[in-house]
Amino acid sequence: MKEIKVGIVGLGSVGQGVLQILNENLNSIESKINKKIKITGITAKNKNKKRDIKIDNYPWFDNPIELSLNPEVDVLIELVGGEDGIALKVVETALKEKKHVITANKALIAKHGNHLINLAEKNNVKILFEAAVAGAIPIIKTLKESTASNSISAIYGILNGTCNYILTSMERDGVNFNTALKSAQDLGFAESDPTFDIEGYDTAHKLAILSSIAYSKEINFMDIDVQGITKIELDDILAAKDYGYKIKLLGVSKKQNNGEVIQVVRPTLLPMDSNLAMVDMEKNAIFIRGNFFSEIMLVGPGAGRLPTASSVMSDLFDLANETNYPALGITSNKLEENIKSESINSNRYYLRLFLPDVSGTMASITNTMASYNISIDDITQRISKKMKDNNLVPITIISSSTDVKSINKAVEEINKNNYSPLTPNIIIIED
Amino acid sequence: MKEIKVGIVGLGSVGQGVLQILNENLNSIESKINKKIKITGITAKNKNKKRDIKIDNYPWFDNPIELSLNPEVDVLIELVGGEDGIALKVVETALKEKKHVITANKALIAKHGNHLINLAEKNNVKILFEAAVAGAIPIIKTLKESTASNSISAIYGILNGTCNYILTSMERDGVNFNTALKSAQDLGFAESDPTFDIEGYDTAHKLAILSSIAYSKEINFMDIDVQGITKIELDDILAAKDYGYKIKLLGVSKKQNNGEVIQVVRPTLLPMDSNLAMVDMEKNAIFIRGNFFSEIMLVGPGAGRLPTASSVMSDLFDLANETNYPALGITSNKLEENIKSESINSNRYYLRLFLPDVSGTMASITNTMASYNISIDDITQRISKKMKDNNLVPITIISSSTDVKSINKAVEEINKNNYSPLTPNIIIIED
Numbered sequence: 001m002k003e004i005k006v007g008i009v010g011l012g013s014v015g016q017g018v019l020q021i022l023n024e025n026l027n028s029i030e031s032k033i034n035k036k037i038k039i040t041g042i043t044a045k046n047k048n049k050k051r052d053i054k055i056d057n058y059p060w061f062d063n064p065i066e067l068s069l070n071p072e073v074d075v076l077i078e079l080v081g082g083e084d085g086i087a088l089k090v091v092e093t094a095l096k097e098k099k100h101v102i103t104a105n106k107a108l109i110a111k112h113g114n115h116l117i118n119l120a121e122k123n124n125v126k127i128l129f130e131a132a133v134a135g136a137i138p139i140i141k142t143l144k145e146s147t148a149s150n151s152i153s154a155i156y157g158i159l160n161g162t163c164n165y166i167l168t169s170m171e172r173d174g175v176n177f178n179t180a181l182k183s184a185q186d187l188g189f190a191e192s193d194p195t196f197d198i199e200g201y202d203t204a205h206k207l208a209i210l211s212s213i214a215y216s217k218e219i220n221f222m223d224i225d226v227q228g229i230t231k232i233e234l235d236d237i238l239a240a241k242d243y244g245y246k247i248k249l250l251g252v253s254k255k256q257n258n259g260e261v262i263q264v265v266r267p268t269l270l271p272m273d274s275n276l277a278m279v280d281m282e283k284n285a286i287f288i289r290g291n292f293f294s295e296i297m298l299v300g301p302g303a304g305r306l307p308t309a310s311s312v313m314s315d316l317f318d319l320a321n322e323t324n325y326p327a328l329g330i331t332s333n334k335l336e337e338n339i340k341s342e343s344i345n346s347n348r349y350y351l352r353l354f355l356p357d358v359s360g361t362m363a364s365i366t367n368t369m370a371s372y373n374i375s376i377d378d379i380t381q382r383i384s385k386k387m388k389d390n391n392l393v394p395i396t397i398i399s400s401s402t403d404v405k406s407i408n409k410a411v412e413e414i415n416k417n418n419y420s421p422l423t424p425n426i427i428i429i430e431d
Numbered sequence: 432m433k434e435i436k437v438g439i440v441g442l443g444s445v446g447q448g449v450l451q452i453l454n455e456n457l458n459s460i461e462s463k464i465n466k467k468i469k470i471t472g473i474t475a476k477n478k479n480k481k482r483d484i485k486i487d488n489y490p491w492f493d494n495p496i497e498l499s500l501n502p503e504v505d506v507l508i509e510l511v512g513g514e515d516g517i518a519l520k521v522v523e524t525a526l527k528e529k530k531h532v533i534t535a536n537k538a539l540i541a542k543h544g545n546h547l548i549n550l551a552e553k554n555n556v557k558i559l560f561e562a563a564v565a566g567a568i569p570i571i572k573t574l575k576e577s578t579a580s581n582s583i584s585a586i587y588g589i590l591n592g593t594c595n596y597i598l599t600s601m602e603r604d605g606v607n608f609n610t611a612l613k614s615a616q617d618l619g620f621a622e623s624d625p626t627f628d629i630e631g632y633d634t635a636h637k638l639a640i641l642s643s644i645a646y647s648k649e650i651n652f653m654d655i656d657v658q659g660i661t662k663i664e665l666d667d668i669l670a671a672k673d674y675g676y677k678i679k680l681l682g683v684s685k686k687q688n689n690g691e692v693i694q695v696v697r698p699t700l701l702p703m704d705s706n707l708a709m710v711d712m713e714k715n716a717i718f719i720r721g722n723f724f725s726e727i728m729l730v731g732p733g734a735g736r737l738p739t740a741s742s743v744m745s746d747l748f749d750l751a752n753e754t755n756y757p758a759l760g761i762t763s764n765k766l767e768e769n770i771k772s773e774s775i776n777s778n779r780y781y782l783r784l785f786l787p788d789v790s791g792t793m794a795s796i797t798n799t800m801a802s803y804n805i806s807i808d809d810i811t812q813r814i815s816k817k818m819k820d821n822n823l824v825p826i827t828i829i830s831s832s833t834d835v836k837s838i839n840k841a842v843e844e845i846n847k848n849n850y851s852p853l854t855p856n857i858i859i860i861e862d
Contacts, residue, residue: 017723021580021723024722025580025581025582025722025723028582028647029579029580031647031761031765032579032647032757032760032761034762130577135724136578136723136724136725136727137727138569138572138573138576138577138578138727141569141572141573141576141577142569142572142573145569145572145745145748145749145752146561146569146572146742146745147567147569147741147745148460148463148744148745148748149452149456149460149741149744149745149747149748150456150741151456151459216459216462216463273709275709275710275730278704278706278709279706290741291455291456291737292448292452292456292567292737292738292740292741292744293566293567293731293732293737293738293741293742294567294731294732294735294737294738295731295732296567296568296569296729296730296731296732297729297730297731298727298728298729298730299706299727299728299729299730300724300725300726300727300728301724301725301726301727304725306722306723306724306725307723307724307725309723310578310580310581310721310723310724311577311724313579313580313723314576314577314578314579314580316580317576317579317580317756318576321576321754321755321756322753322754322755323752323753323754323755323756324752324753324754325748325752325754326463329463330462330463331465334462
């Protein structure tokens with residue numbers, strides 16, 4: 001029986017998960033791939049850190065570069081994380097040495113994916129990264145292999161478990177953002193420094209990778225418009241609920257009628273009974289639309305030691321079965337440039353304005369909206385003690401379908417005309 | 432550029448769908464697989480049947496066997512349907528001639544899969560059937576490739592669009608089974624003879640295939656306990672709703688603690704806010720549970736010309752990329768026998784009994800249930816004019832957790848003791 005020789009760089013949560021899977025299910029795995037799996041070596045920053053998994057049985061390497069150069073390694077699994085530094089170095093080294101690479105590192109692929117995939121192709125080896133997006137959900141494989149004959153028109157992803165947990169908790173428990181964040185941290189669904197997640201960058205990394213595969217475009221993370229969830233208040237969530245919506249942080253990319261692809265990360269109002277809105281807590285989900293398959297949605301755990309390691313293992317299965325798909329579903333020389341483009345779509349919008357409690361305010365709103373050709377589907381004056389103290393009232397509006405420029409200008413003008421000191425919340429609605 | 436030479440047998444809905452996809456997206460498909468696709472020949476029962484797709488441009492074969500023997504065919508796509516007859520013949524012929532086979536034929540794979548896969552392996556070619564289960568949903572690939580490192584413990588599938596449409600329509604529109612069936616037929620979601628779908632056999636075919644991959648067991652369709660939806664009445668759906676449940680036809684397989692696998696097709700009460708319960712209308716969904724990835728759900732169109740053809744195309748992509756996975760995720764010589772086994776699980780049950788409207792009935796029920804160690808979580812006497820005329824009252828019960836044998840015996844005894852002429856409805860609850 002042939003042997004696959006594996007080197008593992010990084011023994012944090014996911015790295016230990018991979019070892020645990022190999023411990024628990026080795027016989028069945030080797031039987032399925034009809035090959036032996038040999039761990040040639042492991043390495044991490046600190047050998048003696050307390051770990052849940054025993055690592056004494058595996059050859060230890062102090063130097064990760066040495067492991068990625070080792071001729072006894074066929075497949076290098078990079079689980080260090082970070083978009084540059086040691087992760088980039090070991091991956092580059094391994095590819096140049098004609099070793100296959102598996103990585104769970106979304107930041108690395110979002111930033112250096114084009115270069116690394118090109119390098120892999122030149123050296124006639126594979127770089128695989130199912131675990132980089134949405135944990136255990138097989139979304140990379142689905143887009144690359146299963147839906148590949150289609151023209152994809154849209155991807156909507158709940159791609160960050162931290163944000164989804166926080167938004168769910170705000171809605172279910174009626175708590176504000178900070179309380180929900182704290183409970184997410186207590187439960188291990190949020191990092192101690194959650195900036196990267198709650199500001200939307202993690203979602204953007206994942207979206208950049210998915211968009212590239214879906215539309216056969218180069219990975220372009222830098223040009224994604226990113227908006228996180230830190231400005232979402234409990235009052236927005238309650239108002240949205242009144243209107244029959246839930247707020248979710250979505251990574252969205254769409255192929256527009258003009259052929260251009262927009263990529264945005266933003267809080268979005270989704271109809272409460274839509275499939276995506278019902279994906280709660282720390283779960284992830286990806287909804288894709290294609291011209292032949294219509295609509296598919298995949299739901300599952302978007303993070304966690306074993307779910308993510310399970311996807312690392314699926315990449316190892318692919319290598320064992322000599323799967324020959326290009327990393328992004330098409331060889332990199334055929335990828336089109338992915339240029340930032342503006343949305344030409346029309347959407348309804350949810351607005352929460354904070355305006356002086358004087359007569360004429362409502363008229364001012366409707367007049368200004370009308371001057372931008374925006375009808376109002378609903379306008380509701382809310383109650384807020386805090387605002388009352390400032391002599392301001394929160395007003396929520398559901399606009400009719402319009403473009404993003406018009407709505408922004410209209411809101412800006414309303415705010416100016418009414419001398420409001422507070423920035424309004426503008427959230428897109430996907431119906 | 433290399434060429435893949437394809438023969439297509441069967442030009443019904445899915446066959447035409449494949450041609451349509453190749454018409455519309457050929458450039459992008461060939462660019463992704465880096466090979467030319469050549470249709471060597473097509474064949475169907477009737478050349479001159481009115482079709483939506485022009486077929487004049489493709490070489491016509493009168494004899495499907497001749498096409499499957501043709502040396503200019505690398506891949507034979509079988510889309511005739513039917514578990515025996517011409518479908519079986521062309522597939523066997525092609526495999527023996529060392530041609531790869533793609534089929535959407537669940538009945539064929541459920542009945543002859545073990546033999547055909549063995550034949551393919553002997554001849555060193557592939558037989559692929561993503562389109563046989565759940566239309567566009569990539570569930571075969573997910574189980575075979577993405578979750579392969581896991582031990583799967585359960586599969587719950589809404590695998591038949593006809594049944595799901597009927598049950599949804601009964602619930603939403605408050606209509607009885609026959610009205611819902613009629614509307615399904617009018618909308619093209621049910622065949623003129625729907626027996627195979629509504630009696631659960633189509634679901635069983637698909638379940639047999641999924642179970643085989645999930646648990647590395649031989650395909651065993653014959654031993655599945657199959658119960659369809661024809662006995663579900665609107666009153667059951669309304670009572671279930673009262674209790675916070677929806678009724679879905681599920682294909683369920685579970686690996687029990689004793690290592691045995693149970694396979695059943697049956698109507699099931701699912702909590703209204705569970706992910707699977709929310710899959711409505713003609714949609715399909717598969718929920719899988721594994722020891723590492725936890726829970727994944729895939730939702731999408733389970734049938735239809737283009738969704739199903741999209742999955743046929745995904746198999747063609749696999750062949751173009753020389754994917755080397757065994758048909759069931761493991762070579763057939765390593766599959767374990769799949770012996771019928773009895774459920775050792777405990778579940779709650781929903782009962783609807785029709786009992787004489789006399790004093791002592793409730794006491795008789797509770798006493799009998801108690802004698803089988805079954806508590807009653809809810810018991811409700813319902814109103815029904817029809818029953819009233821017979822001096823019977825419908826009584827719905829939610830039992831506590833118990834095994835299937837006890838509940839069946841208890842219900843039998845209650846019915847006998849109360850001289851009820853009507854068969855009760857017993858539906859399992861998955862909480």
